[in-house]
Amino acid sequence: MKLKKTLMSVLVPLASVILAFVIGAIIIAALGGSPVQAVAYLFQGAFGTPNNFASTLVKATPLIFTGLCACFAYRCGVFNLGGEGQFIMGSIATCWVATTWGIEGPGAMVLCLLCGIIAGGIWGAIPGILKITRGLNEMIVSIMLNYVATLFMGLLYTSVLRDGNVPQTAAVPDATQLQRIVPSLRVTWGIVIALAVAAVVQYFLFSTSKGFQLRAVGLNMTASRFNGFSVKKYILFSFVVSGAIAGLGGSVELLGTQYRLISGYAVGYGFDGVAMALIAQLNPVATVIVAYFFAVLRTGANTMQAGTGVPTSVIDIIQALVIVLAVAGFALVKLPQIRQWLAGRGGKKTAEKKEEK
């Protein structure tokens, strides 16, 4: 049973990816391009050269953070759709410290990262507090806070933190930036931080008692309360940590890739994270893999457009198809008829039980 389940949770996303590529190939062919050539360029763009490979990792880094952010909150049964706002607040705090406090160097960098974590955590705490004290819907509050964060950032780079004539902030000083792992490649220690966070989240959720209880709360709040867990504390905790992960992501992005706040910064990262966490079935390690896959599509898309003339929007379509197909696929394998068909004797019983309900 367990093996079958694990198998399905790998098979479904894989099948979705393949199916999405098949549909993508049909679209490319319909546009007059050669699907085979397009895919070849896509993968070459993503990891054909060390530089391309590095670019993909750079693109993957923020996605890993927002994916883990969504994953962590969902594990506790609450929906944090505010990853983007928390990511931005982390970036803002980092930018403010790095560009206005007059400090530089590795110490300043660590301080910046810490401020990013705190800012993200505070921004994440707001929907959490409102949910446990006033019963407000956390999804709506966290989405609305995304707009607040985005507009607040706009206010900063157009007025308070504006640098010169262009609507953008000053860049983070060189000494404070996250350093490259290999000097010749763009990829910084940011990706290492992202992977470390993923490892910590994985460990916390599956190898500690608190993580175990947090998952229990996420799966059945009433039973958790009856068994002595403080449901409200866990909900708030999961929001704060989830926000802190996104905030750290924002901080890393600013210190390692973007260096300054500007119009269009971080757009879409939050919801991408939600989609990735869902495809990854809320598994932190799987979230990293899915994030990397999304980054591959995005980096490869430009090379593909340059090489074959197939527009990058085709890749957006494929990406969206992967999400839709994976979610549909997971829903499908949960249907009693499908379960019955999939499993033999063991599966039958569960299917019948489902129907009773």
Next chain:
Amino acid sequence: MEEILRMEHITKQFGSVYANRDINLEVRRGEVHTLLGENGAGKSTLMNVLFGLYQPTAGQIYLNGKPVKITSPAEAVKLGIGMVHQHFMLVEAMTVFENIILGDKRTKGVFIDRDARRKEITELADRYGLEVELDKPITEIAVGAQQRVEILKALYRGAELLVLDEPTAALTDLEVEGLFEIIEKLKKENKSVIFISHKMREVLKISDRITVLRAGQTVCTVERSETDGAKLANLMMGRELAPSHYEKIEQPGEPVMTLDHVSYHKASKHSGLNDISLSIGRGEIVGIAGVDGNGQSQLAQIVTGVLTPDEGEADLKGSKVAKFTPNGFIVENVAHIPEDRNKMGLIGNMSVQDNIVLKSTEEPRFSDGHGAHLKKKAIHEYALSMQEKYDIRCESVEQETRNLSGGNQQKVILARELEGNPDLLVAVHPTRGLDIGATRFVHDSMIDARGKGCGVLLISADFDEVLEISDRIIVMFEGQIMGVYPGKNPPIEEISLAMAGK
């Protein structure tokens, strides 16, 4: 009197479980016919079959003597069956008038002839004494009024047979009086009413005939004039005087838990407690008997710290309880077998082993550093030993508990709750839905716990169960204690009467 409805040999099976088994019901025109039975006796299933929500596995329904097949609620409405659910099906943001004409088939074309509709409804309301304010939104009217809207809605759609599912559950006494007047008027207009309830007093007051269901089967149908509360209680409980398997303790040890004048939501008769004082001693089983929904759930949740009483004090192991939290009670070694094992007891999507160690992952035997690192191997091995000891039948201890049968789910909870040698065990309906073997096992486990000096509070709607293992029996009715009886040679007649509120 002419017959309006006959349900013959109705059987409804869910998987291998029979919710209804060969049930016969006959309702006459102009009568109030009560379906009486415990929770889970099959009343709701039968009515859902009648209303087209379920298809019976076997059996036939006759309306006005003609065989019918009711495939959907819409079909049932068309045939003149109206149903007022326990939880009202009203659109809260709409007005009373809009709710009544909602889904009305009389309107042809696009526009609703509001004046004509309003006239019809007003006439109908006057005829049956159903006072409603047509233009108020549902949110602004009382529960009793909402119920009148539901009844009016059913009548407006031409119901000849009205099913009222636990209609008094949410009403105040005054509102119940009002409802009964309406039911009398319906009777005069030759409408039939099926009244579903397990509240003896109301049943005796309003019914013409009563059909008693027990464990999915018809026990009998009796005329109101030929029965009384005690007789009905006996029929409902299905008492058979089998001698208990277990020895009864007459001298309990020192008290583990004492409640002193505890009240909770006093005004609510069916989900509150009114001035409860009791004590549970070490090494005794105190059984709470009573019809379901007379405050038992609230009692269980107070003695496990889930609810905080409004008034009164509780003493746990000799010291006053200052703060009611589930964890505070767990730390004091209070075990709880909750009434709803799936909702309150188990994390269904977690494995058997995870559920077994649910409360104890921070203990040194299962983790290093107060839960900083779980010892997965130790947990697995412990779960295997519990699987053996409690005879939990599952494919593996890594199987999710929601896929287990009810009996095995209960054994998982027992393994978790009893293994720590609790000082107090609160067991609510511990054997509901279990087969005989599993039931016996659960009872033996509770007796074992008693033997180890654990005080046990058993709350059960199954009277036999209470008689079987309790050393002392307390009867609850409408949130109050009606009497305390010895578990050895209990006075059955007296207890039955007390359960009916006399």
